[in-house]
Amino acid sequence: MSMVSMEELAPIIREIEGHARNFGLDFFPVSFEMLDDEQINMVASYGGFPTRYPHWRFGMQYEYMQKSYGYGLHKIYEMVINNNPCYAYLLNSNQLVDQKLVIAHVFAHCDFFKNNAYFRGTNRRMMDELANHGNRIHDYMARYGQNEVEDFIDTCSSIENLIDTRLLFEGIARSRGQAQSDEPPSRDVPRLRSKSYMESFINPPEYIAARQREMDDAKGPALAGGEVKDVLGFLIEHAPLPNWKRDILAMLREEAYYFAPQAQTKIMNEGWASYWHEKIMTRCVLNASELIDFADHHSSTLAVHPGQLNPYKLGYELFHDIERRWDTGRFGKEYEECDDIATRASWDRRTGQGLEKIFQVRAIYNDMTFVDEFLTEEFCREQKLFTYSLNERNNRYEVADRGFAAVKEKLLFSLTNMGHPHIAVADANYDNRGELLLKHSFDGLELRRDFATATLEALQRIWSRPVHLETVAQQAPLLLSYDGTRHTERALTAEVTA
Amino acid sequence: MVQRIDRDLSRFRQVVRGIVKKELRKYMSTGELVGRQGKDFVSIPIRQIEIPTFRHETRKFGGVGQGEGEPGSPVAPGDEAGAGQAGSAAGEHLLEVDVALEELARILGDELELPNIRPRAKDVVEAEHGRFSGIHRNGPESLRHFKRTYREALRRQVASGAYNFDNPVIIPIKEDRRYRSRRTIHAPETNAVIVYVMDVSGSMGDEQKDVVRSESFWINTWLRHQYKGVVTRFIVHDAEAREVDEHTFFHTRESGGTRISSAYQLVARMIDEEFPASEWNIYVFHFSDGDNWGGGDTQTCVGLLRDKILPATNLFGYGQVASPYGSGAFINDLAGQFSGAENVVLAEIANREEIYSSIKLFLGKGR
Numbered sequence: 001m002s003m004v005s006m007e008e009l010a011p012i013i014r015e016i017e018g019h020a021r022n023f024g025l026d027f028f029p030v031s032f033e034m035l036d037d038e039q040i041n042m043v044a045s046y047g048g049f050p051t052r053y054p055h056w057r058f059g060m061q062y063e064y065m066q067k068s069y070g071y072g073l074h075k076i077y078e079m080v081i082n083n084n085p086c087y088a089y090l091l092n093s094n095q096l097v098d099q100k101l102v103i104a105h106v107f108a109h110c111d112f113f114k115n116n117a118y119f120r121g122t123n124r125r126m127m128d129e130l131a132n133h134g135n136r137i138h139d140y141m142a143r144y145g146q147n148e149v150e151d152f153i154d155t156c157s158s159i160e161n162l163i164d165t166r167l168l169f170e171g172i173a174r175s176r177g178q179a180q181s182d183e184p185p186s187r188d189v190p191r192l193r194s195k196s197y198m199e200s201f202i203n204p205p206e207y208i209a210a211r212q213r214e215m216d217d218a219k220g221p222a223l224a225g226g227e228v229k230d231v232l233g234f235l236i237e238h239a240p241l242p243n244w245k246r247d248i249l250a251m252l253r254e255e256a257y258y259f260a261p262q263a264q265t266k267i268m269n270e271g272w273a274s275y276w277h278e279k280i281m282t283r284c285v286l287n288a289s290e291l292i293d294f295a296d297h298h299s300s301t302l303a304v305h306p307g308q309l310n311p312y313k314l315g316y317e318l319f320h321d322i323e324r325r326w327d328t329g330r331f332g333k334e335y336e337e338c339d340d341i342a343t344r345a346s347w348d349r350r351t352g353q354g355l356e357k358i359f360q361v362r363a364i365y366n367d368m369t370f371v372d373e374f375l376t377e378e379f380c381r382e383q384k385l386f387t388y389s390l391n392e393r394n395n396r397y398e399v400a401d402r403g404f405a406a407v408k409e410k411l412l413f414s415l416t417n418m419g420h421p422h423i424a425v426a427d428a429n430y431d432n433r434g435e436l437l438l439k440h441s442f443d444g445l446e447l448r449r450d451f452a453t454a455t456l457e458a459l460q461r462i463w464s465r466p467v468h469l470e471t472v473a474q475q476a477p478l479l480l481s482y483d484g485t486r487h488t489e490r491a492l493t494a495e496v497t498a
Numbered sequence: 499m500v501q502r503i504d505r506d507l508s509r510f511r512q513v514v515r516g517i518v519k520k521e522l523r524k525y526m527s528t529g530e531l532v533g534r535q536g537k538d539f540v541s542i543p544i545r546q547i548e549i550p551t552f553r554h555e556t557r558k559f560g561g562v563g564q565g566e567g568e569p570g571s572p573v574a575p576g577d578e579a580g581a582g583q584a585g586s587a588a589g590e591h592l593l594e595v596d597v598a599l600e601e602l603a604r605i606l607g608d609e610l611e612l613p614n615i616r617p618r619a620k621d622v623v624e625a626e627h628g629r630f631s632g633i634h635r636n637g638p639e640s641l642r643h644f645k646r647t648y649r650e651a652l653r654r655q656v657a658s659g660a661y662n663f664d665n666p667v668i669i670p671i672k673e674d675r676r677y678r679s680r681r682t683i684h685a686p687e688t689n690a691v692i693v694y695v696m697d698v699s700g701s702m703g704d705e706q707k708d709v710v711r712s713e714s715f716w717i718n719t720w721l722r723h724q725y726k727g728v729v730t731r732f733i734v735h736d737a738e739a740r741e742v743d744e745h746t747f748f749h750t751r752e753s754g755g756t757r758i759s760s761a762y763q764l765v766a767r768m769i770d771e772e773f774p775a776s777e778w779n780i781y782v783f784h785f786s787d788g789d790n791w792g793g794g795d796t797q798t799c800v801g802l803l804r805d806k807i808l809p810a811t812n813l814f815g816y817g818q819v820a821s822p823y824g825s826g827a828f829i830n831d832l833a834g835q836f837s838g839a840e841n842v843v844l845a846e847i848a849n850r851e852e853i854y855s856s857i858k859l860f861l862g863k864g865r
Contacts, residue, residue, distance in 0.1 A: 042502075045503065050502065051502075055506060059503065059506030060510045060593070063507060064593055157549045158551055159552075306567075306573055308564075309564055385562060386562070388560045390558045399567045399570065400569060410561065414562070419554070420551075446554070447554065448554065451548075451551060469552075
C-alpha cells in the first residue's frame with residue numbers, strides 16, 4: 001500500500017470528471033485537497049469548514065474522531081462541501097483504487113448539491129461566509145470575553161433545530177449586518193429636544209404618561225396569523241438582545257439553514273453518490289487488477305449492519321429499483337392495478353425511461369418524499385426491512401414487524417422534520433405578560449424531559465421573560481414553564497389531539 | 499488550521515475539567531477511576547457532553563432495520579442508533595478523556611481544599627539541575643544566541659549611525675555577541691514513602707477492600723503530586739503480618755483472627771531498616787474493620803505507635819471500614835490515646851459515600 005500524491009492523481013481526476021460529465025452529471029468546479037488523518041478529522045470536526053468559529057464542541061468532536069480513528073473504529077475517506085466551487089477532501093493514506101472510487105463518489109455528490117431543489121436556497125459561498133462568521137465571533141470574544149460569547153453560543157445551539165425548512169424555498173433572510181449601537185431598542189417614549197424651562201410645554205407630562213401606558217400595554221410583538229415555526233428568526237426579530245448577541249444568533253441560524261438540506265437528503269445523497277461511483281468505476285475506470293479491492297470496499301460501503309439502516313445502502317437500492325421500474329414500465333395505473341403476481345414479476349414494457357427518471361428524482365425529492373413515493377411493498381420485502389422496538393421485559397430491541405405499512409410509517413416518522421419534534425412559537429405575549437409560549441405539535445412521541453427543561457432554560461436566557469412549552473406527557477397535555485429561577489409544570493385541561 | 503483545533507481542544511479539556519470537578523464526589527464514591535490509570539494519566543469516562551435540544555424520547559420507539567430475523571428476535575442489543583441515523587438523532591457516545599494525574603490532583607486539592615504539604619524539616623536532599631536560561635557575554639560558539647547577538651549589533655549600528663536604511667547590513671563585532679549560559683537550580687528533592695496496611699481477616703469482605711482501594715488511589719494521587727518520588731509499600735495482616743505486592747494486597751483473602759500489633763511491628767521494623775526518618779517523609783495508612791484480638795493486643799499497638807511509629811511519620815491515618823462483622827472498637831481505643839496527637843488522623847468510613855470526607859480528613863492536615 002502506498003500513498004498517492006496529488007500530482008499522480010490530477011490526470012485521474014480529470015479523467016473521472018470527463019466520465020462523470022459524459023454520464024450527464026452536472027456540477028460546480030471541484031477543488032480537491034489531500035489531507036492526512038489528523039487534518040481530515042479536524043476538518044470533519046468543523047463540519048467541513050476549517051475556518052469555522054471557535055467552540056469547545058468542535059474540540060470534543062475532534063477528540064472523539066482521533067480516538068476512534070486510533071482504535072481503527074472509524075475512518076473518513078472523503079468529505080465534500082456544498083459550495084461553488086465544491087471542496088473535496090481526500091485522505092492521503094487511501095490506496096489508488098480507493099481514491100478513484102472516492103473521486104467518482106465526490107462528483108456525484110457535487111451534482112446532487114447543484115441540482116437538488118432543496119439546496120437551491122443554500123449559500124454557495126458558504127466557505128467565505130463561515131470564515132466571516134469565524135472572524136466576527138473572534139472579534140466578539142475579544143470584546144466581550146471568551147466565556148461570555150461561548151456561553152451564548154451554547155445557548156443558541158440549544159435551539160438551533162427550531163427552524164422552518166419550508167423557508168428553504170422562500171429564501172432565508174440573510175443574517176443582518178452589525179448595527180451601530182449595542183443598546184437594545186428603548187422602551188421609553190421618545191421626547192423632543194427642549195430647554196429645561198420649556199420641557200413641560202414641549203413634552204407635556206400627561207401626553208408622555210399616556211404614551212408610556214400605551215407602549216407598556218403592548219408588551220409583546222403581536223403574532224401575525226398563527227404560529228411561527230422559524231423560532232430562531234422570530235427571536236432575532238423580537239428578543240431583547242444586544243446587537244452582538246443578535247448577530248451571533250443570526251449567524252447560527254444561517255448555518256442551521258445551510259446544513260438542513262444535507263440532513264434532509266442523507267439517504268438520497270449517499271445513494272446517488274454510491275450509484276454513480278459504482279457505475280463510473282465498473283464501466284470506465286477500473287482495471288482488472290483493482291477489481292477485487294474495489295468490490296471489497298464498495299460492498300463494505302453498502303454493508304447492512306443488524307439493527308441499523310445504512311443510508312448508503314437504502315438510497316443506492318432505491319435508485320436502482322426506480323431505474324429498473326421505469327426501464328420496464330412498472331409504474332402507472334395499469335401496473336398498480338394488476339394483482340396477478342406472475343404478470344407483475346415479468347412485467348416489461350420496455351419503456352427505457354429509467355435513467356431519465358432517476359435524474360428527475362434527484363432534482364426534486366428529499367428523503368421523506370423519496371421514501372414516501374418510491375418505497376414499494378416489493379422493495380420492502382426484497383430488502384428485508386423490518387421495524388424494531390424495545391421489549392421492556394428483557395430491555396432489548398427486538399424485531400417487531402415486517403409488514404410494509406408498519407415499516408414505511410416508522411421510517412417516514414423518523415424522516416419527518418429531520419426527526420425533530422415540531423415546535424413553534426404560539427404566543428409572544430402569553431397571559432398578557434410578555435411571556436413566550438411555544439407549542440409542541442404532539443405526533444405520538446413525547447419529548448425527552450431532561451433535555452426539554454434544559455432547552456427551556458436556554459430559551460429563557462434569550463427571551464429574558466418567562467418561557468412556556470405546551471407539550472404532552474403521559475397522554476395528557478402539560479405546560480412546562482421556566483421563569484429564570486424555577487421550573488414549574490401544570491396540567492392543561494384541553495383534549496389531546498394527536 | 500492546526501492552531502484552531504488545538505484551541506478548541508483545550509477549551510474542551512477545560513470543560514471536561516469542570517465536569518470532573520463537579521462530579522468528583524461521584525467518581526470518588528463509585529471508584530470508577532480506579533484501574534483506569536496509566537502511567538501519568540487516568541482515563542475518565544464521560545458521557546459525550548450534549549447540548550440540550552428539544553428532541554423525542556425514542557428509547558421505546560425503536561426504528562427501522564434491515565436483515566434477517568423473525569419478529570421477537572433481538573437486534574443489536576442496547577443499540578439506540580438504528581433508523582434514528584436515517585433521521586438525525588445521533589447515538590450517544592461514551593467518551594474517554596485522558597486527564598493527567600497531576601491535573602486530577604490539582605482538582606482534588608481545589609475541591610477538597612487540601613493544604614499543600616510542608617515537608618518536615620530535615621536533611622533535605624538537594625538536587626542540582628542545569629538550565630540554559632541565562633545570557634552571557636562570552637561562551638562557546640555553539641551556544642551563541644543568534645537573535646540576541648543580532649539585536650545587539652543592530653542597536654549598536656543604529657546608535658552609532660552606521661545603519662544604512664537602503665542597505666541594511668548588520669555586522670556583529672565581538673562585543674555584540676551573546677551566549678546562552680547555564681544556570682544551576684537547587685531544588686529540594688523530597689521523597690515520600692506510603693505504607694498501606696490492611697486487615698485481611700475473615701471479616702473484611704470485598705466491599706471493604708474496594709473502599710480501601712479507592713482510598714489508596716486518591717491518597718496516591720495527592721501525595722504523588724506533592725512529592726517528587728513516592729514509594730508505596732503494602733502490608734497485610736490477620737493474626738500475622740507480611741509484606742506483599744500491590745496486586746496481592748487487594749486480592750488476598752485470609753480467614754482467621756486479627757492481631758494488629760503484628761502489622762505495627764512490621765511497619766516499625768520497615769521504617770527502622772529502610773526508611774530513616776531523617777531522609778524520608780513517611781506516611782502510614784491502616785485500614786481495618788476495627789476488630790482486634792483481646793488479650794492486651796490493643797495496648798501493644800498503642801505502645802508501638804507511640805514509641806516507634808508516630809515519632810518517625812508525617813502522618814498516621816487509620817481508616818475504619820464498617821463491616822457487618824467487626825466490633826469497631828479499635829478506633830475508640832486509638833481516639834482515647836491519641837486525641838491530641840498532631841500526626842494521627844482517625845476516620846470512620848461507613849460506606850462509599852464517605853470516602854470523600856475521609857480523604858479530606860486524611861489529607862486535610864497538610865502534613
